[in-house]
Amino acid sequence: MSAPQKQTQKSRRWWGPYLLGIGCLLVIAIAAFATKSQWMPLVNVPGMAGTDSLQEDAADPHAGHDHGQAGHSEAASIELSDRGLKNIGFKPFVVEPTPYERVLTLPAIVVERPGGSQIHITAPLTGIVTQILAANGEAIEPGQPLFELRLTQEDIVNAQRDYLTTNANLEIVNREIKRLESLGEGVIAGKRILEQEYERQKLEVALRANEQAMLLHGLSDEQVAAIRQTGQLFRNLTVYAPEHTDTEEACRGPHLFTIQRLGVARGEQIEVGRELAVLADHCELHVEGIAFEDDAAEIREAARERKEVSARLLRGDSQGSLVRGLTIRYVADQIDPTSRALKVYLSLPNEVALDRTEGDSKRFLEWRYKPGQRMEIRVPVETWQDQLVLPVTAVVDEGAEVYAYRQNGDHFDQVPVHVIYRDQESVVIANDGALYAQDVVAGDGAFQMHLALKNKAGGGIDPHAGHNH
DSSP: OOHHHHHHHHHHHHHHHHHHHHHHHHHHHHHHHHTHHHHGGGOOOHHHHHHHHHHHHHHOTTTTOOOSSTTOOGGGEEEOOHHHHHHTTOEEEEOOEEEEEEEEEEEEEEEOOTTTSEEEEEOSSOEEEEEEOSOTTOEEOTTOEEEEEEEOOHHHHHHHHHHHHHHHHHHHHHHHHHHHHHTOBTTBOHHHHHHHHHHHHHHHHHHHHHHHHHHHTTOOHHHHHHHHHHOOOOOEEEEEOOOOOOOOOOOSSOOOEEEEEEOOOTTOEEOTTOEEEEEEOOSEEEEEEEEEGGGHHHHHHHHHTTOOEEEEEEETTEEEEEEEEEOEEEEEEEEOTTTOEEEEEEEEEOOEEEEEEOTTSOEEEEESSOTTOEEEEEEEEEEEEEEEEEEGGGEEEETTEEEEEEEETTEEEEEEOOEEEEOSSEEEEOOSSSSOTTOEEEEESHHHHHHHHHHHHTTOOOTTTTOOO
């Protein structure tokens, strides 16, 4: 082999490994550049951070943003877009020192007023039901006719007959006295006129007794007067709705009765005292709260001072609006020997939720509060001044820790807080520097923020990976 050929072969042996090494370095450089978003945050190299940080600042509109709070940590901070805040139902809450009223929360139920909410309509006389003028569930006014009865009771028939007979005899005596007085003095002895006067007085007494007997049997004054004017026996009786006798009801709508139950049918023979219908007067109801024996002293104090009690209607898993301005009407004078429960009663003014009239001119009402509905009453016990009070939805429990989420510019910082007291609606936070007046926290949406922060810390799949913000 010649010298030049040997030199060429030697050069090839030297350049082969060199080119292979350069190729490997290029592959590694390309791979490193493609995956720099993953390894770059873990490396703090002064020379390399400069260019990349400038690129990130140009891409991130929040780069270099001052969050306004010392000790800001990305690990305990979450940033959400405007759409994200709407999705979680975010509502800001401004922290302000305010009085907090500690309350005693009691389960309760709406009940009717004993002796006041139900009125039983009974048959005043024996007879046959000829007409039913009201429908079940109909709203009726006081004095409205309810039933027509055809009288078959012998006592009322005899009372009417005696009344008409006495009235006829009285008219005869009056005519006789008038005739005797027209004859003049001296013709007829005064003794005869005096005898007729005595007879008239006896008949008037008997007539009044007959009137009272018919009234006791259920006839009205108008019906008795009609019997006397027409001279005919009264065959039919109309049963009317009674007038209101309770004037202390705090009614917030038309004070009407409702036909709660009809107890007879048309053509039915009924006896005296038979129940015809049950009327309901739900213009005012009672709330029956269940307390423990140990709560008796605090309830007694609230009743003595006439403190304002509130109640809330429970609908399944939700809660209705709060009814304010209620007071304790009375506390039961006995404790249930089995459950050791003490019952507390409040007056509940009712209001009409639906008022409609059907084609047959019958009116129907639906009251907002009905017997049997579950409620929750809140009896005030004591007031604490200058407390940091947050909505119960503004804090998140995680084991022994409780967190609130304070707004810090475009971020929300996780803030550990100490809970002094809480109820079903509010949380009292210790004024220990964790939160200050005028801080804005997430009143609603804090729990969703907490989940998002845990997901961020857990290293889950980033939905924005590969996107330049």
